[in-house]
Each structure stands twice: as structure tokens, then as C-alpha cells.
Amino acid sequence: MFYWSLKTLLAEPMRLMVSALAVAVSFVLVIFFSAVFEGESDQMVVYLEQTQADVWVMQKGVSNMHMASSMLWDWKADFIAKNPQVSEVAAILYLNGPIKAGGKDWFSYIIGLRPEHRRVGPWAMAEGKSIPGPGEAVIPEVITRLTGIGIGGEITMIDRKLMVVGLSRESFSMASSVVFVSAVDLGDLLEASDQYSYVMVYAKPGVDPKDLARQIMQDIDKVNALSSDEFIASDWQLAAQMGAEIVRMMTLIGTLLSVVIVAFTAYSLIARKKRELAIAKALGFGNGQIYLAALFQTLVITVLGLLLAMLISFTILAWLPTVVPQINLAVRLHQFASIAIITLPIALLASLSFTVRNCDERYNHSTGQ
Amino acid sequence: MSDTTILQASNLSKSFGSGASMVRAVNDVSLDIGQGEMVLIMGPSGSGKTTLLSMLGALLSPSSGQIIVDGEDISSMKAADLARLRARKIGFVFQSFNLLEALNVEDNILLPAQLAPSGTRGANRRLDQLLDELDLAPRRKALPRTLSGGEKQRVAIARALINRPQIILADEPTGNLDSHMGQEVMMILHDVARDQNCAVLMVTHDPRVEEIADRILWLEDGRLRNRKREPHNWVIDPVCGMRVDEWTATITTEYQQRKYVFCSTRCLQRFEAQPDKYAAEPTIGNLDTGP
Known part of the structure; x- marks a missing residue:
């Protein structure tokens, strides 16, 4: 019966392709939502990851960067630097707010940099200076592509105009981009010229970041210190709870839609072969063999759809951000595995339910007698 | 024709629906079919012929009564055992041929052989023999859609015979064929009964088959009845003895x-x-042997 199943599918290549394509399109829809979710989630913590700090120190009660505000006296950074287990510290001023460029507000992580803290500045530059001086800003290259505001152009941070001197790469997100300005300008704006928002601590080799974080909290009053892993996880979770939750809901709806499409495709595929299944039964094939034949067809269609979906996703979806730069997509193998795990059992059940029901029908109804 | 009974039905009944809408398709039918016997079931449309055939072929369970195939009571058999019985002891030939469209002639014929103890490998010699006997050898790789009606029915007969069944159940096997092809198919089935000692039970409306049948059962309103013969004007085929319409x-x-x-x-x-x-x-x- 497996041979029959395969030959039946291959006998109508156009129908096979249409069925597999229907399954693939539904998968791609889910993959797209999932890729947006993953891409945006990745991008939200990209700055935190790129600094490669071992420990993050911030105001007591603060445990993330997204939608947060933190203020530390500058002496605390100096105190941390003197710790014998610390190799280096880098401190930033930080504001979570919009910048105006090209008549549009771009919600951003605004990072105030001092010239000596190069390590926590832009990690990939497309053009221009990486460390902005007073009155200057480094913005994501994507904003330039979307607004036309490039090097020498002007953006507005709250109430002050800044000139764009650098364009950074990998720093744009629909939810929150990373904009670098001078710590002088941001300190002036926040009236916090002798304060920092976050201190990034680089430990000496062999020092456990969690131990170091604990020690910093013991040594300095009113600070919170987290290892980089803990801090990134905390920030990602908060970010995901906000914008990414909507995408997650869309992914869920897409998945349900996909399940319906795949189940319907499997059902109609087997329904078309109802007569032949009845013939097989009349010839002496047992119900189990007939069920397996039906399941095999559904498996082939679903796997073929999945392969097509992978092909489409890795080509079209990977290429899409070059045309629509504001979209961050992350297409990963586990997304395909998830969709297969969810939809395949449903598709198999759909085909099986039809087959089981029809295996008990009178043969003359099905065989045209 | 052998005296050994291969298929026996006792007080067989089948009803569909319930209450006021209940239809009794087959009503208290008893029959015996011997090895090598060719038996026709005839009767008006809706008389229950196909229902009776389905029950005798273990495709439909009777509402009451007993069916014994080759000494085994199939009335209480499980679905898996019934499937095994169909595969090994019964061959089916349908009016609409019912070939699997994706499989070529050879694969269609070999399909039931998968269920035989020796599998398809053991059936290859039988396949060649059937292809030769039924003039299908040149068409062995052809797909069903490229075959004529007669060829399709010959493939269906070969498929029914591949496992050397003891019983062939044929449901209007000439119904979709022209008279020439129909007579060809009838002769094949006649030969199967005579040469292979296989019981052939055939549902048909075709009166030309009556001459070559060993027995005719007349089913009307679900019951077997005595049939009044109608006069026909036939000539006799000098080889097989089948009546042939002189004018057609x-x-x-x-x-x-x-x-x-x-x-x-x-x-x-x-x-x-x-x-x-x-x-x-x-x-x-010949022409001088009219009615």
C-alpha cells in the first residue's frame, strides 16, 4: 500500500505540488510571524550583548534597561574600578525615549558616551564617526535609508538638535533602536553631569560574574548588580512582554490557521482517494494497512510542504530585510520543528478520521457499484 | 463442476435503517455454491443482488444468518480475519473495473499478491501466466486510463485471480462493456470456473450468460424465487454454447x-x-438452432 500511496501522489504531480504549496504557504505565514518575533526579540537586547560586559551595575530596584531609568553617582563607577577582580569599567548615561528624524519619532535607547568608553559604543559602523562629540549623534543606518537623514543631517533629541556624524549597523529595531550621543549632551539634558545610568564591568579572567556582582552589591550601597546573562534575560523578558507579545499572539493565530489549512489539505487528499481505499479493502487489505497508506500520504505532503516552506523562508524571508530594512527577521530551524510538531499530528488525525469513517462504509457506495 | 460446496449461505438477511424507514434488502436467502460452478444471480434493479454479493464476499455483515466459506463460518470473524479471507479465498470483479489509476497493469494485478503468504515475488510467474492468458502481455506497463473497457475488465479479472482464489464474485462485470467485449469477459469467467475449478458467482442482467451458467438464481424483493423464463430468439455459439444474438x-x-x-x-x-x-x-x- 505504501507503493500505491507514493505512486498515487506522483501520478498527479501538479496536484501534489499545489497541495504541498498550500501547506508551505501556511507554514511560511507562521514562520514569518515567528521570524519577526525572534528578530525583534534579538534586536531588543542586541546592545546589551554587544557590550560583552560581565556585570551590569545600576540603581537599586532596577533590573533591566528597556523602559527603565537608572541613576548612579559617578564615584560609584570609580569605586567599582578599584576592585581587584575588575579589569575595566565603562559607564553610560541612558535615556529610553524618542528621537525625531525626518518628521517621525523613532523610539530609541539613547546612549550617552564619553570618549574614553569606546568599548560600549557602536559595534558595527556603516559610515562616519563611532563616538559622537557634543552636539553630535550616531544613528542607525536604517533610519537614514527610511528618512534620507544621513551624515550632516539633523535629528532632535527631546529639545535639542544634534548633527548626525555616524551611521551604525545592526542597531535598528521597530520597537527600539540604539542612538549614540555625547554623555555631555545627555547629562545636560538630564541635569546629571556627575552621574551615570549603568556601569558595565569587565572582570579579570577566572572571576565568576555572579560572585563579582554579589560582591559589588555588598561593597556599595543602593546599587543592583547582575551578571550579564541575568541582566539580558531580565531585559528580554520585559521587552517580550511588551511589543513582542503582540507578535506572539499573531504567531499563535497563524499557527491555528496553518493547522486548519494542513488538516484540510490532508483531509481532501484522502477524500479524493476514498474510492480507491474502498477497492483496496475489497481486495483484502486490512483497515490498519489502509490507515497507514493514508497516513503516509499525509506525511509526504506535510514534509514536502515543510521543505518548500524552508526553501521559501530561507530565500525570500532572509532577503526581505534588504528591501524592507525596518523588519528584523530571524529564520531558524527550531521554528520549522515547532510548526511540524504542532501541525503534523493534526494533519495525520484529519486524514485518519476520514479513513476510519470510510473504511466501515459499504463497498458498493465507494466503488461505484 | 465439483460437488464440494465452497460457499454456503443460510437464512441470510440484511436490513438498512430502522423503524418505519427500515429496508430489508436481503430476506432469508439460503444458497450453496460448489467448486467450479458458475452461478448467476439475476433479478430486477434494487432486488438486493449487490447487497447479497457484498455479504457473501465478507464486505458487508449480515443482519442475521450464516455464511460459510470453505468450511469457515465468517459471520463471527473479526475485521482483520475477514480481510485475510478476502485476500486469499475471494476474487472480486466489479462493473466499473475499479483499477487503481496510479498503478500500471502489472502493479494492479500484483496488488492483492502483497497479501499472499509468498508475496509479490512469488506471484511473478502467475502474473506472466495471467497476462498471456488474458492477452494483456503487451499492455503490462500501461496505465488504466490508456486501456479500453475490455482490457480494463481483463486486468480486473487477472487481479481477482492472482492469488488463485476459490471463489470469484463478479458484480455486473459486463455492465460497462459493449456486447462484443461483454461476451469476451463472460467467456473468460466461464473458463475460470471450468479450468481452474473456481466457483464463479455473478450478478448480471445479461441474459446471454444464462446458457453457460450452471445455475441461475432469481432474486426479487430480497428473496430468491422461481423465475419464469422469457422466450428469446438466439443462435448458439458452436464453441462455447453461449447464445448469441444473430442480429447484433x-x-x-x-x-x-x-x-x-x-x-x-x-x-x-x-x-x-x-x-x-x-x-x-x-x-x-448454428443458424438453424434458434429458439
């Missing part, structure tokens, strides 16, 4: 200035191989 017959030959009419090319070929044998047969005259 297309296969004829002349021998010793006499015209002979045949039901099929198979009979014509046999006649041409030994004309003296058949022409000399005094009881099988």
Missing part, C-alpha cells in the same frame, strides 16, 4: 458454405483451430 453478432465466419456466429474472438480462434470438431457437432448447430 459481429464475429462470424463461413466454413463449408455455412455461416457460424460466435460470442467472442476467443471462440472464433478456437473454432478456426479445429473447425471440423465444432462444425461436426450435431447438437451445436
